[in-house]
Amino acid sequence: MTADEQSASARRWTPDAVTAFGRTVGTRTAIAVLAVTLLALSLRFYALGARVFHWDEGRVGYWILRYAENGIWEYHAVIHGPFLYHVNKYLFQLFGASDFLARVPVAVVSGLLPATAWLFRERLGRVEMIAVGLFFAVNPVVLYYSRFMRNDVLLAAFMVHALAFYVRLFDTRKPRYLYAGTLMLALAFTTKENVLVYVVTWMGAAVLLLDHRLRLADGDRTAALPGPLGEAARAYVAAREDGVSRSGALSRDALPRFGRGVLSSRWTPHAVAGLVFFFAIVVFFYAPRSRGIAEPGLWKAFSNPGTFPAVIEEATVGSWESFVGKWGEGNQKSYIKTFKSLGAVLWAGAPVLLALSVVGFVVDRFAGDRPRDLVSFAGYWGFVSVLGYPVIVENAFPWEVVHAVVPLAIPAGVGLAIFVRWGAESVADGDAVSATLTALFVLLLAGQVAAAAVNTAYLHPADRYLDDAEQNENKLLQYGQPAEGLRPTLDRVRYAVNRNDGTDVLYYGSDFYVADESQNDRWAAGGGWYDRLPLPWYTEKYGAVVDSTTDLDEVASNPPPVVVARAEDREAVAQRLDGYRAFEHELTLWGSRTVFFIDREYLRPAGDSSASRQPVAPPAGV
Template identity: 75%
Template sequence: MTADEQSATTRRWTPESASAFGRAVGTRTAAAVLAVTLLSLSLRLFALGSRTFHWDEARVGYWILRYAENGIWEYHAVIHGPFLYHVNKYLFQWFGASDFLARLPVAIVSGLLPLTAWLLRERLRRVEMIAVGLFFAANPVILYYSRFMRNDVLLAAFMVYALAFYVRLFDTKKPRYLYLGTLMVALAFTTKENVLVYVVTWVGAAVLLFDHRLQLVAGADDRKAFLREEAGKTWRALRAGRWGLHLVLGLVFFFAVVIFFYAPRSQGISEPGLWKAFSNPGMFPAVVEEATVGSWESFVSKWGEGNQKSYLSTFKSLGAVLWAGAAALLALSVVGFVTDRYVGERPRDVVSFTFYWGFVSVLGYPVIVENAFPWEVVHAVVPLAIPAGVGLAILVRWGAEAITDGDAVSATLAALLVLLVAGQVAATGVSTTYQHPADQHLDADETERNKLVQYGQPASGMGDTLERIRYASNNNEGIDVLYYGTDFYVGDESKNDRWAAGGGWYDRLPLPWYTEKYGAEVDSTSKLDVVGSNPPPVVIARADDRDAVAGRLDGYRAFEEEMTLWGSETVFFVDEEYLRGQSSK
């Protein structure tokens, strides 16, 4: 066989050859995908609780702790969907609240993403499956936000799972994949409101795929015949194997999951609640209405305003994050899509579909987001990992063919490109996720900004001060922490027990998560006289008030911390008696 014939054979890929290939090397490929998945989980679980909670993590974490305490929850779009609330509530009750445990659901769900490559085994080659899994496991953007208690990675992951299960449904015609895919879509709806954007992008991508089919048909009459044939095949498929029944049951299943998550919980108050309805069935209509109609109205209203800034400025901000954390993935996704689209007999649906999905997200999110926060790029990076894996596999195959043909130059070039991609991904991931996860800069000279860290992330080094607060709270009776100043003052601290909190509570973040977790008694004042009258073990004030507060305290040591990346210098005054007690432990 000539080199040209060998290359052409490599490019030809049909479902039949895919199945044969899977049978021939299925065990080795499955083992490789499993190994990548274990790597993915390890990267996420290692030191998962080491970074101090971001403001957004702390805000949600606090409300989960309050929900676990009082049993009251209702959906508020501004703090996003109920998935983390319900899942983490039980985790906290069973195992105790911690930074590690709070982030664990996101780490696990995203860490298992490489397994979706195995579900696509009829559509991807062996090397492509492994490459896709590696991008899911180690891309710096996906990795960083997989170690973050936010919904963005959860949403993207659930939709990739859904796509993989639906593709498997088409490949095997087994009803279980319909229900698994529907479960994933339902769970996606419980994470964040921009799942509606996913629905739109999926519809658009499906239309483009159907257009692919029409383009493969020669003339207008042939296209009409093709449409009639496809409609007939679809109708016959629905009639055969009870698919109509499965679709109805799948829809019921979807709404059952959504209602379960969105139904209000109202322990100890007079309002309707899910668990109350089981002892009072007449309450079910009100619960279902709130979980569906009420939640939907709030859900949709979250997207009412969109981006209030210029498109170009937002695109530039998000583009900088993409370039810093996913440059190789973006480039290889284009290579994978273009090669698959125009080389060989016909493009593969899954490659085209995910590229359209991701590409539209790159262009569309600057239109719809309220703020150009770096985690928004997750919604483009995750789907583009699939065509990027195809692009990386092309480089690997190119090198392998060059070695077979004795072409040392091409083999060396291909190896260098693969190493360059691997090195860039690894270096960026290690720097942003492990070395500088809470730092504004990635270098000692402070010349390279850490694009993945958002302003609400407290600066690194806060852990020791938090430990001092924990020790004081556990070894004191009465008020443990006193906030001073108008920034932190709340007239009635009991207003913080249910959403939303009052006064200066939000300027305290991320501390409310930690003080609630420690079981600390918290109070606040705007009067210096109160500070000096029987002060608690910990007093917290802005740096501007340091001297005034210090003058009212005797025997306290001051520790200054940044509550955000910059511009939020805060002083923690800790009674030295508790410092001595802590050091003796």
């Protein structure tokens, strides 16, 4: 065969070979992303019901149980969006209420976050996709609150899912991604009111991306990076083609072209249908339910269509007014104090992610022809959240940090991939010292993340301190978490309730007193009900008949099998009870010592286990 014939043969076979190689690499990457997603789900489902409900979980859980019982629900911004109410109501009716099942929706939605990396495959390299997925899976802040029945992780996850589908829509022009993204966006609006902050942040990030088109100069911008960082960036630039079929940056006329495409005859029906789809989901979730009362309700409207306008108005206009009003006041405290409080949580739960997000964002900005829009967008979104949330939050609770950590996982994954690729380049070049140092550095980072995740999510999920010396405070916990050790006593309460007729649980004292217990059947509850939390979730779940009093003589007259009082009333109550055993616990991390008096006749038999639950061990391999 002549040289020309060999050349022609090479030209003929190379495209097929490259395509086959691409398919193989793509399949391996997809399998790796799938494996990370399964890891994320496993970490979230392992011992998901072990930790006793937090105060906030108990409050929402109780209202879901009442809603499932009486069929009455209406939106109140103070208890946040309707997603968990409606989804968990159906789950409880199908499978029975439990701590585990109540947390399942959050665990599933957040556990699927690593899978979104695959939707970014036109924008991220192979190593970057896996790294981003790992940060979604194991970051301690995200992991802890993914095992928590609260809306913050739901909101952040739905918005990342929405972004991923919309990016995929832009890359493929396939209408199905429009509907998938719109579904995720609409569900985000059903979780928590600070979705409005996300919308504003996204708009700001989009403006900054436009600035990229207008201001950033061409050329080798890695020269501006100092020392080892510049060296790592140049190695990264050399290898960034791995699996990225496009630059990840928009051309100057891409947005106008996309806008014209949306307005074209092909996209107009999809745009209109997407808008209708969005509002249909919002109306379904926010529409009131009013079984048994003389008020408009969603299901009533199907038998009385004339009430549909009132239902839709309440689900949209009425909910919107309440929705916006929730964020009207913002932070009334010192910005610096709030920033320090949230910053302490960031430093405790996401130091590696935070540092690598800066590295990934900066290097991507100075690498190649121009920064990639996805990395810049997520970086702006996350960094603005770090600086902005101290302005808007009412309280510096640790779960607020989730809204910065989740978007920063994307530039952090890029940052981690830089060092991985740098190490690979060192191996290829025979530079053993650089390769070893890079490997040790990456292992050190991984070890820090894994240790923090295991400590907070499994070993000390309800402990104020992470060490026996009580020097290392668990910054991820919020004050409303009952201290470790309450679970065995709750099991004793359930055992007593199941074997008693009449009043099962009597609360004593002004802290717990409610003049009429029926006030607690619908939001909002009366009197001292809130100081009982999270106990109402458990007593309602056990089917207990509950009463309360401030009269010690009433305690003595005909005591039920369980009497609950504050620790300062322990002696006075104990003198009026005969044959009861006392169990004392904190209903919050500190400052709320409460005594459970349980009739010895209703305690478990001697052979029945009632030992205190030990800290949950981490899953194998973590």
